[in-house]
Every structure is written in C-alpha cells, then in structure tokens.
Amino acid sequence: IDKRVAFLRETASELEDEKRKLYRVLNSIITSDELDSIGEVEREEIKITSHGLLYRLDSVDINLKITRTxxxxxxxxxxxxxxxxxxxxxxxxxxxxxxxxxxxxxxxxxxxxxxxxxxxxxxxxxxxxxxxxxxxxxxxxxxxxxxx
Structure with missing residues (x-):
C-alpha cells in the first residue's frame, strides 16, 4: 500500500506539472505576435479555442497537500x-x-x-x-x- 500511495502522490505531482505546462503553452499562443501574421478569422478561432481550453483546464483541480512543520x-x-x-x-x-x-x-x-x-x-x-x-x-x- 505504501508503494501505491507513493505512486499516487508522484502521479499527482506530474499532473500538476503538466497542468502548469499547458497553461504556459496556451497563454503563449494567446499572446503570440505570430497570430498577427494570419487572417483575422483564423486568429479569432485560435484565440477562442485557446480560451476554451484554458477554461476546461481550470476545471481540473489537483490538490497534493504537502505536510510541513x-x-x-x-x-x-x-x-x-x-x-x-x-x-x-x-x-x-x-x-x-x-x-x-x-x-x-x-x-x-x-x-x-x-x-x-x-x-x-x-x-x-x-x-x-x-x-x-x-x-x-x-x-x-x-x-x-x-x-x-
């Protein structure tokens, strides 16, 4: 059971890292200057999709509590x-x-x-x-x- 608990905590930590990485990627897409080089319709579609993904990402709550003295x-x-x-x-x-x-x-x-x-x-x-x-x-x- 100890190994399973340790594995669960490690997996939760990795998921926290993945969530942070996804936030960075989506925010960099939304604020990218490269979007200026594509058409307005495509740019808006990318921004809407990215904001939707950020909204869905916000629905993921990973709470790994670290007990500290x-x-x-x-x-x-x-x-x-x-x-x-x-x-x-x-x-x-x-x-x-x-x-x-x-x-x-x-x-x-x-x-x-x-x-x-x-x-x-x-x-x-x-x-x-x-x-x-x-x-x-x-x-x-x-x-x-x-x-x-």
Missing amino acids: VTQEKALENVNTFIDKLSDCVKNDRGCAKQLCQTYLSSCSSDHFKPLPVDEQFQKTVIGCSLDDQKKIKKKLQNIFSSL
Whole structure:
C-alpha cells in the first residue's frame, strides 16, 4: 500500500506539472505576435479555442497537500525569497541569472563530482524544507535554467 500511495502522490505531482505546462503553452499562443501574421478569422478561432481550453483546464483541480512543520514552512519561505531574487535577476541580467540558477541547482544536487560552485546558505535552507518541497524546488530551478 505504501508503494501505491507513493505512486499516487508522484502521479499527482506530474499532473500538476503538466497542468502548469499547458497553461504556459496556451497563454503563449494567446499572446503570440505570430497570430498577427494570419487572417483575422483564423486568429479569432485560435484565440477562442485557446480560451476554451484554458477554461476546461481550470476545471481540473489537483490538490497534493504537502505536510510541513513550522520549521519547514519557514525554510520554504526563505527558499522562495532566494527564487524571487533569481527571478529579478532573470529580468535584469540573463547571464547573471543563468550563473545564479546553476549555483542554486548545484546546491540542490548530491552529485559532488561536478566542480560547480554551491551557495551554502541556499543549500542549508533547501535542506530545511520537506523532501517533497526539495523535489519541487529542484524542478522549478531546472525549468528556470532551461528557459535561460
């Protein structure tokens, strides 16, 4: 039963990720400048279809609750502050953001064979988070890094 519960939680997490990806894709379609290069009828049809899909996507509710201690809550808040700093860096200096993101990712990794710099404060803060949060943090950083 333990394995089935773990599998169910992992599947729910993957579904959350898929929902986020679909939101990004649909929103990028709706706001795309490339729509200006097609006819008005086709453009409106694409926008109507995309909005309809967003509406249907909103009907999907995936609620994976992560149980945290007070200490883990505080650690997650602090990690989010680090990630907010990274997001600001992305807006202002993508080169700096890529380097910072790589450092954060290295801080999340247990692979000590790579000679990459580690942010010890970030690493300590991530370790204070729940295991589920640690996985989500690493995934979030990987997504940010791949977008740079």
